Amino acid sequence: MRYALVPDPHGPGGRLQPLDEEGAPLGPPEPAPRLAEAVAAVEAAHAPRWVWPTADTAYGPLLAALPVRLARCHDLRLTEALLLGREGRFGAPRSLGAAWSRLRGLPVPADLPEGALPDEDGLFAPDRLQLPPGTDQLEAVVAVHAEQLRRLAAVPDAEARARFRLLVAAESAGALLACEMAHDGLPWRTDVHDALLTELLGPRPAIPGTQPTKLAELALEVQRALGARPFNLDSHTQVIKAFADRGVQLSSTRSWELKSVDHPAAALMVRYKELSRLHAAHGWAWQAAWARGGRFRPEYVVGGVVTGRWASRGGGALQIPRTMRRAVVADPGWLLVVADAAQLEPRVLAALSGDAGLARTAAGGDLYAALAASAFQGDREKAKLGLLGAMYGQTGGGIGPLLSTLRRRYPAAMGYVEAAARTGEDGGVVSSRLGRVCPPPSADWLDLTEAPESGEAGGRSARARGRFTRNFVIQGSGADWALALLAALRRRLAALSSGGDRPHLVFFQHDEVVVHTPADLADAVAAAVADAAEEAAALVFGDTPVRFPLTTAVVDCYGDAK
DNA sequence: TCACCATGCGCC
């Protein structure tokens, strides 16, 4: 059973309507003055698939008042985007209003900029959904949903259709989870974070915005070592000039270039940049903005990356420096289960391409070691560099011989990524395993000023797009697997409880999950993660000898995991 | 003054 749900623009109410599996109404709209209660009752009775314009507008605001977590949903906006890509209309507006307008032959409104809310209390307002004035929101939800189900049924080839439906379901499960993680937050010990910052940067400046003492001292040391007048170390041009004045030519201030420079100021400069970045990106200002009340609450953007990876908005959730993970500490009586997929992308390549030889190296624990043993005389570093280079489209850096070896030993795997690259160079589109389609060539890829190179098809930008599509099939299919993992894990975690407390996912970063759990459930959670990983592999890749093992740690502190 | 771009670096 399915249930359409729309919240009222203001207040705690909304409307529901039961639907059959084809999306046809099973009854009239049901007004719900207290939406959370009505939803909880329906969930208990039917556990339907909830259909709404977007999870962040319909589910997110409901969470505080909702006594249960909902099992399944169909997010119209995310599904619309997936369908549009598949139908060759990548990037067309995907709001409820846009989908409704296409259905009715009306002018299609452009999407609002991501994250731009009209105003605080306009969060659920119909205008955010871009519906034409006077349109009944519930009617639009029901109609667009039914149409999406028809479009899903129209995907040719039964296997591709089944996989694409899985993608739609997993993407929607991700939307539920993203709302829940934003609501629950990642445990963040402000005092530990403070101590860490103080240790590295000196005491917290009394006046916010002023430079911490250790940064100021380092700046002076750099200037002294260069015998320079005071200059702004945060300005590339001033730094390059200061070094040039001492006869050190820099083409940039990148740390790898500074590290290769033989001058005492260079090392100091590198240290300054490291600390300065920490201060700017994850210092006290960041803490005040994002990590108050013992929780870091980032906003995740499901499908925010074209490959299907998630993005985040505000707080740099997916770029927390490793050193800062020390501040992520489980609540008393709770633990963190940290699990990350070991060498996900090469395993994805092995499973996608069906390369029997590569699959053998991916049947056990350390893929790179197995690869090294069979093709690189045991040199693990070479094996890793070569395989990563093949997946990213790298050709320089002395990697040529490694690629030749791989091409000889693993022709199917290398052929797979090379075919994807050729498709991209020729202007075509490629898909992930579950059927997420990459964007077509855009103006970015068409550099008309580029000089055509003799005897070669396509120029620099064509090859750049080839590298993009080459990587898309891997990164996108890895994201498919991760979404399936999340959905499976979320379902398994919902079945666990200890004295009314439940484990919940608190962090997800491409191929890594963190579960915050009552301590006595930690082993059960670890087992659930392992089971979910296997389920994801079977769902996404079917019958494959490739294993997708996880490295799992049960810890008090995120910084202690691996 | 504001919007935008370039640089550089954190994560995968």
Add this chain to the structure above:
DNA sequence: AAAGGGCGCATGGTGA
């Protein structure tokens, strides 16, 4: 000859 994918964010610098 050389040629590495995807992001978000802070800062300085530029031009309208």
